[in-house]
Amino acid sequence: MAHHHSESDDEDYSYDDDSESEQEEEEEEEPRSSRKKRGRSNPDHSVGSARGKKRKPSGSIFIEDDVIVDDDEVEDEDDVEDGFIEHGEADLGDEDVVGRRHRPFHEPAAFRSRVGAEEYLDFMQEKYSNPRAEYDDEDDYEDGEPTHVDQQALLPSVRDPKLWMVKCAIGREREVAVCLMQKAVDRGSDFKIRSVIALDHLQNFIYIEADMEAHVKEAIKGMRNIFANHKILLVPIREMADVLSVKSKTVELARDTWVRMKLGIYKGDLAQVVDVDDVRRRVTVKLIPRIDLQLLADKQEGSVIVKKKSFVPPPRFMNVDEARELHIRVERRRDRMTGDYFENIGGLLFKDGFLYKKVSTKSISTQNVTPTFDELERFKKSNENGEIDFVDMSTLFANRKKGHFMKGDEVIVVKGDLKNMKGWVEKVDEENVLIRSEMKGLNNPLAVNERELCKYFEPGNHVKVVSGTHKEATGMVVKVDQHVLFILTDTTKQHIRVFADHVVKSAEVTNGVTKMGEYELHDLVLLSNLSFGVIIKLDSEAIQVLKGIPGRTELAIVKHGEIKYKIDKRINVKDRNKNVITVKDVVRVTEGPSKGKQGPVMHIYKGVLFLHDRHNVEHAGFVCVKCSSCVLSGGSYSGADRIVDSFSRLGNSKSPAPVPPSPRRFQRADSGYNSGAGGRHWSGRGGGRGGHDLLVGAYVKVRLGPFKGYRGRIVEVKEKTVRLEHEAKIVTGKLNLPLHTHLVAAC
């Protein structure tokens, strides 16, 4: 036997011979069921047929019990089919239609004539009564959705009206189509053509759908814009469907939209749409004129030969009086459509200083037109009324990339009945945004069109700019002016103007990038030409470094590769009064151009100090001075100064002084904080100032002498010697303070 059961039973083998025959069904239930189960568990057995109904007696040797299994499956299918049929009853009508349409293709003409009408009807009914049966086999057939096969069936055939290609005047295709339509309405049944197609991307031609060429010829008789003498071409059947294939997105043009010119001297200029003429595919736009009045005047006089314009005149509002002065003819015309007065100069129409120009739709770009502030301001200026309407601004965003609203954003409605209503974004859909408002009596959430919404911010919100020129800047909103926000940046404390669209609420405080590779903002680095400086600004392209040249501020903009390495040395220097200064000490500059500045020392290198003055807005507050031109002020980051600067976490690095000042204060709580402040002075490491007892307990490293390199804690301080408790042993060395000790931060 060709077949093998994985669990073969002798009992079953005896049945095998009989199993293939059609009498299987009469056999006992039990063995059948067991076989069924086995059948199901051995799906790899080849099954002769997919459908139980069709049993091939010829290949019966190879057909297994699985066939029985199939029966059940088929039964299930029947049920399902029945179910289908019930559902599909409603659609039966459509299917009938579909079926009917297919009939002409499925049946040969001969068949129809051969069989009588009644028989033909019966045959049809039988064939099409159960439409689903036919399509069961087909893959991916779903309710209602036509398959590829269906669509193919809908393609035109020889019996359908044909498409004829007719030549017409350029730019008049739509006009011709409309005219023919009008003619059809007027003529009524006389008109034999079925339809007219005018395509945007195909110039000079239109398609006419008609049965015969003669119909077409008659229809176009008398049409001015059609070239009747030109040959009328027939479109092959195969290509007829391609005529109507849609390739590009439709361009939406509405009044007051902002667009940009693509061609001519106004290329790239911002323009506002004033009027749309769909038929002729032309729009009237409003521009800031670039007119060379002198040239115009000369031209009119006829004295100047018009040469190719080598330069483009700058945009300037047209002043009619100026033009008159130059003896250019100015006519005052009244436009029929709008009733406005226009000044006509040299064939161009002007109003309010703007140039109104009629251009074809092709020469303007509507996608992603983002007017900059300056351009908008210029448009604004000429308006006597002042501000551009809110609505105008919102059209700016009509053409933008969608989806700039996020869940949780606070928004305000700017158009429509719900204008000025505030809410929060709950969900963003394709077109609509669901917002939740606090107003009672409204359904929550409310669906609002994206175009009618605008992000809402209040002064004091902390925001981050996510797109535009000021990308990655964070700051606080200072003023809200409809769509425009004024933001005070965190780091540079500058005023920037951005669109509300470009910002999101955020708690981040960055100037953008703070870390680029290994270098962080405010790091001291060595540059390739052996100069050094502090990084004050990090960009994706370049890094701004304040050079370590005391006395004058020099900025260098370097590339990432020009930085050799980060300098991270711990050095001590002495100030004017021979006090030791280390990093984080507060110093005050006493001479030089930076005189009067005060702040903690951030870096020391080669006798040059970099201190950070909070009040200094430029260069991120960094000032570069020579160590000899400053004095150590008020101890090191003592309490009084610490309060002012938030990033002083000084004292931690030093081990606690043995005598804390605070208990003193507790005892004399009423004596005010001044004494406390005074007492606190010597709590830090004075490094030479204050008492020597200070050093006891300080963790130091020996710099010179036989014990160089030793680290330890100071146990006892005498006049000139210091007793160090080294990890290994106690060492007493004659250590001259502070020269010989190098204070190191405790672990």
Next chain:
Amino acid sequence: MFFHIVLERNMQLHPRFFGQNLRENLVSNLVKDVEGTNSGRHGFVLAVTGIESIGKGLIRDGTCFVTFPVKYRCVVSKPFKGEVLEAVVTKVMQHGFFAEAGPLQLFVSNHEMEDCMEYQAGDMPNYTSSDGSVRIQKECEVLLKITAVSVVASEIFCLGSIKGEFLGLLNVRA
């Protein structure tokens, strides 16, 4: 606005400081750590006035440090929206001026000033009213109202306004 509140903090101490001065060491550490800082929630901690309690110390695994939970009383200062304060002008710029009220930095934009105030650049940039009677420049005291408080990563920054009755220049600091 000032508050006198109880705060808690976990202080770490190295065993070398154990001994009879343990408590003092702990307290001095606390003071050094906390005074002069600000947290977004409580504002600027100005001064520690006393210790409420020091809990039992817990030795941290892996290191020798011991953590003590310390409760302490302190005076804090936190700005609120709508509060009126006096501040000293520190820097005058084209779009407004910066002022300081103790540890708090504020900014008053020129939109938040009376319309008659105009920026005048120069050696000593200032804001002068149109009739010349009021001149706000560096080191001047102004009375301003806080319009917005933003707490960003424990840095408190406020926006203020001098547009209103009784707000504005107080007197020139000598």
